[in-house]
Amino acid sequence: MLLMKSEEWKKVEVKLESFYTSVKLDCDGYEVTLKLERMGQFKNVIAVYVNGSIKGKWYLEDCEERRRFFKPTTRSMFSQKDKKEAYKKLSKKLLKEMEERFKYTTYQPYWTSFKSLKSHLIKNNNVIELIAS
Known part of the structure; x- marks a missing residue:
């Protein structure tokens, strides 16, 4: 190196x-x-x-x-507002899985x-x- x-x-x-x-x-x-x-x-x-x-x-x-x-930038497909509403309705396990699945990365x-x-x-x-x- x-x-x-x-x-x-x-x-x-x-x-x-x-x-x-x-x-x-x-x-x-x-x-x-x-x-x-x-x-x-x-x-x-x-x-x-x-x-x-x-x-x-x-x-x-x-x-x-x-x-x-x-430069890689990873973002969620859901807004903070959507996440707050999901916290009320989904289990923590399902929410964590959803967070991981619905991420995307952009490059600049x-x-x-x-x-x-x-x-x-x-x-x-x-x-x-x-x-x-």
Whole structure:
């Protein structure tokens, strides 16, 4: 396992604090470009480009790029209001089973936290090297 040193991670984090700059990493042979971009009027995100692009099929198909670089978000199909009503009517065992069965995961190439992006990259890649910053 060959990972970047903490000084290099600090350099990447500082570089991503400003717009119009990008950082390139080599993650197990994939060229990963990280850029700070605006998502909305008051929201900035770190966008992850794999080999220079973000492909639409990665959102839908289970593939290596999605698993390694996209942010997974797990949600319930039921709202909090629906859950409260179900608590009154169902047994705890059935409710727990329902919670597990009716979850779904979405994947996005946008990260709002550098710390969570860094830990995801370290967990899912064996070799991470800084190419250019």
